[in-house]
Amino acid sequence: MVTLSGMTWSHPRGYDPLVACSSLWKQKSGVEVGWDKRSLQDFESFPVGELARRYDLIVIDHPHVGQVTAQGCLLPLDDNDHASDAQALAAASVGHSYESYRWNARQWALPIDAASQVQAWRPDLIAAPARTWADMLGLAAQGRVLCPMRPPHSLMVFYTLAANLGHPCARQGTPDLIEAERGTEIYAMMQELMRRLDPACLEMDPIAVYERMARPGSPIACVPLIYGYVSYAIEGFRGARIGFADIPSAGTEGPVGSTLGGTGIAVSAGTQHSRQAIDFAYWLASGDVQRGPYAAAGGQPGHAAAWEDGAVNARAGDFYRSTRTTLEGAWVRPRHAGYMGVQDAASARINAALTAGENGRALVADLNGMFRASLKAPQAK
Secondary structure, eight states, X not given: OOEEXXXXXXXXXXXXXXXXXXXXXHHHHSOEEEEEEXXXXXXXXXXXXXXXXXXXXXXXXXXXXXXXXXXTXXXXXXXXXXXXXXXXXXXXXXXXXXXXXXXXTEEOOEEEEOOBEXXXXXXXXXXXXOOBHHHHHHHHHTTOBOOOOTTTHHHHHHHHXXXXXXXXXXXXXXXXXXXXXXXXXXXXXXXXXXXXXXGGGGXXXXXXXXXXXXXXXXXXXXXXEEEOOGGGGSTTSSSSOOEEEOOOBSSSSOSOOOXXXXXXXXXXXXXXXXXXXXXXHXXXXXXXXXXXXIHHTTOOOOBHHHHTOHHHHHHTTTHHHHHHHHHHTOBOOOOSTTHHHHHHHHHHHHHHHHHHTOOXXXXXXXXXXXXHHHTTSOOOX
């Protein structure tokens, strides 16, 4: 019997559906897939190349694709045996989830989890989610708002605000991350928000925020920008159920520009069982599996069939329908080799500036310098 090893991230949403679906796959194919897990912080920063030396299957996020392509540590998944499956997945992508794993004209992972920054709110505390950034600031002034700002999430907030205002970062044709004046404006908005928030937000990731928000008796009614976690939308998962909605608009174009997240399943170039690993990846990402056993086991699917399914939405308090517009308008982060170092360093730099009350122009100059330097990293040929 063929046995495959896989690595995912340590949260019920990231681990439980893979274990459940792998059990079904063993019954179906005779191939066993065992899963290890790593912390959320490691998931966002641990070198994929090192994982590829240890595992057959790896759950990744899209900013890694330039790096892993340059290192040659993953197998491309757009082979002839699965051409029709690939076309079907591309057509069923939630926003840019599928194409976010495409680099140098090859597909390096298949989306199994679609996410972006959305808005979280407590339906038992406020009548409706905030529609505008100004509405949210009003709640923040009352001490009713949190926002995860632990790196890399402070940079994700910066990205989302920039794109929502019509000035997305890392535009083609410029070596800078963002134009100085626009970047300074975004940073000023973040400073204004932080003046209304508990400073502990600078050390909080999304899970920490959700856990505090979901406590019975918590005054936190709104989180304007946070990666959606369907687990917290399910009645009984925590003391209080959390609702989800599109992001509050800071600009005039509605809930656009949220920074895309989510995960994809990739196959190591070092696997001794490439056919079995690729077959499993396509099966796991397929519509029937995603809206069936994957969602039922607590996963947050990456396939539109699940996002549109009535039963899947009913179980999750309409999580998917309520945030779909935001996902469809989400912004894809840079993916070139060298970018991951920027994500780590830039978010830490933003937090240092917020803590010290620094000038925005100095911060943006540093961010642009980091981004320009990252473009010099060796790229895949």
